[in-house]
Amino acid sequence: MARSLLITNIGHLLMAEGIPGDRAAGRQLSQLPLQENAWLLAEGGLVKATGEMSACPSRATEVVDANGGMVLPTWCDSHTHLVFAQSREHEFVDRIKGLSYEEIARRGGGILNSAGKLQAASEASLFKAAWERLEEVIGYGTGAVEIKSGYGLSVEAELKMLRVIRALAEQSPIPIKATFLGAHALPLPYRDNREAYVRLVIDEMLPLIAGEGLADYIDVFCEKGFYSVDETVRIIEAGAKYGLKAKVHTNQFNSLGCIEACVDRGAVSVDHLEVVTDAEVEYLKTGNTIPTLLPSAPFFIGGHYQPARRMIDAGLPVALASDYNPGSTPSGKMQFVLSLACLKCGMLPGEAIQAATINGASAMELGQELGSLVPGKRASFILTPSVPGPEYLPYAFGSDLVQRVYIDGQLKVDKRWAMA
Numbered sequence: 001m002a003r004s005l006l007i008t009n010i011g012h013l014l015m016a017e018g019i020p021g022d023r024a025a026g027r028q029l030s031q032l033p034l035q036e037n038a039w040l041l042a043e044g045g046l047v048k049a050t051g052e053m054s055a056c057p058s059r060a061t062e063v064v065d066a067n068g069g070m071v072l073p074t075w076c077d078s079h080t081h082l083v084f085a086q087s088r089e090h091e092f093v094d095r096i097k098g099l100s101y102e103e104i105a106r107r108g109g110g111i112l113n114s115a116g117k118l119q120a121a122s123e124a125s126l127f128k129a130a131w132e133r134l135e136e137v138i139g140y141g142t143g144a145v146e147i148k149s150g151y152g153l154s155v156e157a158e159l160k161m162l163r164v165i166r167a168l169a170e171q172s173p174i175p176i177k178a179t180f181l182g183a184h185a186l187p188l189p190y191r192d193n194r195e196a197y198v199r200l201v202i203d204e205m206l207p208l209i210a211g212e213g214l215a216d217y218i219d220v221f222c223e224k225g226f227y228s229v230d231e232t233v234r235i236i237e238a239g240a241k242y243g244l245k246a247k248v249h250t251n252q253f254n255s256l257g258c259i260e261a262c263v264d265r266g267a268v269s270v271d272h273l274e275v276v277t278d279a280e281v282e283y284l285k286t287g288n289t290i291p292t293l294l295p296s297a298p299f300f301i302g303g304h305y306q307p308a309r310r311m312i313d314a315g316l317p318v319a320l321a322s323d324y325n326p327g328s329t330p331s332g333k334m335q336f337v338l339s340l341a342c343l344k345c346g347m348l349p350g351e352a353i354q355a356a357t358i359n360g361a362s363a364m365e366l367g368q369e370l371g372s373l374v375p376g377k378r379a380s381f382i383l384t385p386s387v388p389g390p391e392y393l394p395y396a397f398g399s400d401l402v403q404r405v406y407i408d409g410q411l412k413v414d415k416r417w418a419m420a
């Protein structure tokens with residue numbers, strides 16, 4: 001018989017019922033499915049059943065008393081750059097002294113700085129550092145993650161980065177989706193011939209990457225000073241020929257018309273969205289593209305917070321992700337992303353929890369297997385200490401409430417501790 005795990009005395013069990021489809025949109029987002037005084041049974045790594053303690057099963061291979069703790073699905077972090085060679089705290093200091101993120105980029109810092117470091121790093125050293133970050137985010141309760149290339153910016157270095165992501169995916173206990181972001185910044189040698197670099201991405205990088213099956217998605221940083229809407233369209237259409245759907249960085253600082261182009265081309269997500277017009281919100285309603293908000297970025301580099309309230313009130317399926325990277329967001333802590341989403345983007349706690357779980361899963365096309373705890377989905381969940389309710393998670397922004405993390409029904413992280 002398959003190994004079974006029974007969690008009893010769950011004070012609050014979130015998202016174990018009532019999630020139709022693979023995403024929550026508009027008003028649905030605020031209706032957080034919640035059972036009190038509950039149990040959860042996992043079998044063979046999947047959720048088998050849930051219910052109230054008054055009718056609790058009596059047998060399982062392993063029984064764990066949650067002691068009133070909360071159980072919720074692991075975070076599905078659909079936007080990260082967690083393979084990088086070095087941190088960039090000197091830019092953090094430069095910004096404190098008054099330089100902007102864009103000015104630092106114009107001076108050859110920013111993404112180009114990270115690319116120089118990554119080009120010089122070995123695959124083994126990149127893997128080791130990224131593995132530690134992966135372990136770190138699993139410890140924060142992340143149970144699926146997307147990772148982008150984009151700090152290579154040459155044929156060899158983009159391939160190296162994507163091979164590191166593949167090696168992580170092969171060894172990782174959690175699912176990893178890989179995104180090719182060759183058009184993240186324009187490398188200095190191409191400063192006077194951007195067309196040559198776009199051609200390099202389309203004609204050389206893409207065929208090699210697709211040939212090795214190294215990417216699930218294609219991405220472009222569509223922004224003033226980076227890539228135009230036309231270039232973005234050319235690149236994502238080229239990716240589509242190889243079966244790569246788009247997940248696009250856009251509207252971080254300016255609204256250029258990229259959202260419409262992505263929606264029209266069936267992009268899985270458009271990400272960042274600090275600056276979004278009402279017309280763009282309306283346009284998002286015409287397609288299936290998930291608006292993915294990254295509030296840690298404006299927290300760290302300044303600028304506008306994403307207008308989540310406006311998007312949810314318009315009926316959209318907003319997702320939240322960390323954007324973990326060395327430049328704009330040196331943090332993969334999803335509990336803090338939720339706090340920012342509530343405090344700065346006007347999201348209610350239940351909305352933020354669903355945006356970071358089921359909608360994050362959908363933004364990686366994993367909504368059928370992760371993101372909620374309905375029977376048949378993977379038994380990947382967070383167990384917290386006893387808390388007053390779900391809103392306590394974003395409220396207690398400095399407390400680490402992720403006490404235990406189960407992946408596919410197995411205990412992966414256990415942070416219960418006592419002072420000696």
Ligand SMILES: N=CN[C@@H](CCC(=O)O)C(=O)O
Pocket residue numbers: 110111114221249252297323325326327328329
């Ligand atoms: N904005 C574009 N790319 C990353 C940051 C990259 C960097 O600064 O290294 C982001 O999503 O914020």
Ligand SMILES: [Zn+2]
Pocket residue numbers: 079080081249323325
């Ligand atoms: Zn990003």
